[in-house]
Amino acid sequence: MNIMYICVKNEATRSDILQLVNEKNIEELKKRLLKRMEFGTAGLRTRMAAGFSMMNDLTIIQTTQGLCQYLLKNCPSVKSKGVVVGYDGRHNSERFAWLTTTVFINAEVPVYLYSRVCPTPYVAYAVIYCKADCGIMVTASHNPKEDNGYKVYGSNGSQIISPVDKYVAKSIEENLAPLITSWDASVVEKIPLRKDPYNDILKHYNEDLKKLCYFRSVHTFTYTAMHGVGYPYVIEACKVFGVREPVPVVEQIMPDPEFPTVRYPNPEEGEGALSLAIDTANANNSSVILANDPDADRLAVAEKLEGGKWHIFSGNEIGALLGWWSWLSFRQKNPDVPASDVYMLASTVSSKILQTIARIEGFNFEETLTGFKWMGNKSDEYLKAGKTVLFAFEEAIGFMCGSSVLDKDGVSASMVTAEMATYVYDQGLTLYKQLENIYQKYGYHISLNSYFICHDKDVIKRLFDDLRNFNGTGKHPDTCGPYKIKYVRDLTVGIDNSKPDNIPTLPVSKSSQMVTFTFENGCVATLRTSGTEPKIKYYTEHKPDPQKGLDKQSTQHELEDIVQCIITYFLQPEKYNLQTRVS
Structure with a gap:
């Protein structure tokens, strides 16, 4: 890294602002300088550019x-316990991580700074292992290449939640003047x-990863890191699981950081994002694709079906498979642990399949607000x-497999999926057929x-206010x-x-919009x-009801019609000038 380049104030961003001033671009200057980025439970994530509302050297220093x-x-032990700092492979990520470290070291706070790019779950894990008081990961995950972010973990290895985010935001406002030493x-x-x-x-x-391994996997998989950090870490994890190195x-x-082969570096976007992986798998006679996002905290899975067509599993479908597998493999290894001591979790916008499995199998299910900060x-x-947490999604x-990392972890999830797939194939099934078996049972x-x-x-805000006054x-x-x-x-x-009292059981947040219709x-x-x-x-889920004459196919059709009505009557894209998704 070119240390001398960041030993001075950033002339590039200064020049950007001066150029806007010379151009008399008042509107853009207002956007950049009159509003600050909001620090919340998700930390920071936005475009990299000059100005207080953007990710840049100054705002990183102010935040830190x-x-x-x-x-x-509030945690004076940080002087001895320190903080963990990691970063991904995006533009400026290493730079921002070093500036973050500089601020802490000048305050005589020890810093565990990774010497190379790492997956986000490695920061969450390191906070617990190093007994640190905080963790910071510089990443924008699967966002476009222009973005970057700053994710904060508490001493328990989970992302901070309210009210801590509000206290930190207040402290940022009170410490905006950049110290000379911070540069x-x-x-x-x-x-x-x-x-x-x-x-x-x-x-x-990887030693802790062994806890999730129940038998050796020999199936051949295709893997993509989506231009991110995951590949060398997945290779190390393969050695633990006895999985063949993926293709x-x-x-x-x-x-x-340019993500040259994908429009968006997000494996959730479907076939458009996975087209190269599909080509690679076809060329190597591989029937399963495992795909991490650029910071390797998420996992996409695809499988080649009979006839050569590829099925890209939704997050809810993968959640159903991993939830089933987590319970099956845990039960085989721990037959005497009471089900009442075992927990699985999912966010409120995710499928309720875990809740249904829990009701039948006897373990506990917990619904939380959206985001792994709540589940963690x-x-x-x-x-x-003293309870056992098996799985969350x-x-x-x-996906969070086990509890060594209290956050989503695409590295461990890829290994557990590989092992599950091998087991399923050994039974003469496919992942798709096993998913069908899960739905037929539950x-x-x-x-x-x-x-x-x-x-x-x-x-x-106007769209949601209109809903509240519909x-x-x-x-x-x-x-x-x-x-x-x-x-x-x-x-x-x-x-x-x-x-009865009209008061929700889940936490309320005025800073985000969220409305659920049953x-x-x-x-x-x-x-x-x-x-x-x-x-x-928008998230929708519907279940067949034989008493109402609804089988799987008719339920699917009714759900599609409901979604179209939601778009037509509630979201009204033309009225609010909403853009449709692009894969």
Whole structure:
């Protein structure tokens, strides 16, 4: 890394602002300088550019100064326990990580700074292993190449949640003036307060990974890192699991911040993002694709079906498979552990398939708000109470297998999936056929999820405000086209009319939009904003009801019609100028 380049104030971003001034581009200057990025439970994530509302050297320094002062005041042990800092392969990620480290070291706080790019779960794991008071990962995950981010973990190895985010945000506001020392990253190389955790974490992470291994896998898989950091870490994990090294998508295995072969570096986007992986798998007679996103905390799975067509599993489908497998393999190894001491979790917008399995098998299911920060912290509570947390997932292809990492982890999930697939194939089945078996045993859970893009926060607020006044002031809709709505839960304003007192059991957050409709026919639909992307997302799930004459096919058709009604009557893309998703 060119240390001298970041030992001075950044002339590139200064020049950008001066150019806007010379051009008299007042509107752009207002966007850049009159609003600051909001620090929340997701930390920071936005475009890299000059200005207080963007990711750049100055805003990284300001954020870190505020976080550091919060920790010194509220966790004085940070002076001895330190913090963990990691980064992915995006533009400026290493640079931002070094500036972050500089601020902490100048405050005499030890820093475990990775010497190379690493998966996000390696930071979550290292916080616990190193007994640190905090972790920071510089990553924008699967966002476009123009973005970067700053994710913060607490001392329990899980992402921070409210009210800690509010306290940190306040501390940032109180420490905006950049110290001269904060710009000089050369201190990172000179002071012994900086330690490299790479070798220790690589060793101990993989030793803990053995807890998830039940038998050796010999099936051949295709793997893509999506131009991210995952490949060398997956190779190490393969050695632990006895999995053959996967067939790599050569064009995508090395970190490349330009993401040259994909429009979006997001394996969740489907066949468009996985086209090279499919070509590689076809050429190598491989029937299963495992795909990590660029920071390797998420996992996509695809399988070649009879006839040569590829099925790309949704996050809910993978969740069903891994939930089934987690219970089956745990039960075989631990037949005497009471089911009442075992937990699985899922976010409220994810499929309720785990809840159904739990009801039949006897273990516990916990629903949380959207995001692994909630599932991670809830898992930590259960672990401290002596319970076993087997699995957690969210529909956005995030999976937590076991509890060594209290966050989604695409590395461990890829290995568990590889082992599960080998077991399934040994039974003469495929993953797709096994999924069908799961649904036949526990009931079909049919989902249809997608999103619209909107970059204007005021428009998004107006859309949701219009929903809250759909039938007059303060009255949510009671129908959506021909479909009657039975219950409405609004976690932005704190209403749930399925409860006697109308108060929801899940936490309320005024800073994010989230409304759930339960229809009289049993379908559940949630509309929410993304915490990290300019998206309005919708999530729907419907279950067949033989008493109403609804089999799988008719349920699918009814769900598709309900979704179309939601788009037509609630989202109204033309009215609010929403952009459709592009794969």
